Amino acid sequence: MAKAYWINTFRSIRDEKKLVAYVELAGPAMRAAGGRFLARGLPARAFESGIMERTTLIEFDSVDAAVAAYNSPAYQQALRVLDDGAERDLRIIEAVA
Incomplete structure (x- = not known):
């Protein structure tokens, strides 16, 4: 089962x-659900259509684990x-390998 990444940006x-x-x-809710914070804060740099907005990257053992954490x-x-x-933009994506 591939790991999953929760990517959360704060648009405003x-x-x-x-x-x-x-x-x-x-x-604490994310850590209790098995999430591991990999990065959070403002981007060091943003390119092309990138926006300097607060971003959080959390690793989970699977998409199911990340969705269970959300729910x-x-x-909640x-x-x-x-x-x-x-205003936020939240995505859960599966790792490539």
Whole structure:
């Protein structure tokens, strides 16, 4: 089974306090679901159509594990806390090998 990568970008942040509360809940929820944070923060550089937006990269053992993390009660609670405090783009992709 191939590993999977959760790629989350924040297109805009409307409420910094909600974002902080989300991060406090989302991080532990991802780790409890087997996620391993590989990178997070602003890009060092962006090229072509790239945008300098906050990005998080989390590795999971499989797509199913990443989807289960998203659907977990702990992560859903983090999303409720965020409550329209940010516009995000979230993708889960399977590793090539």
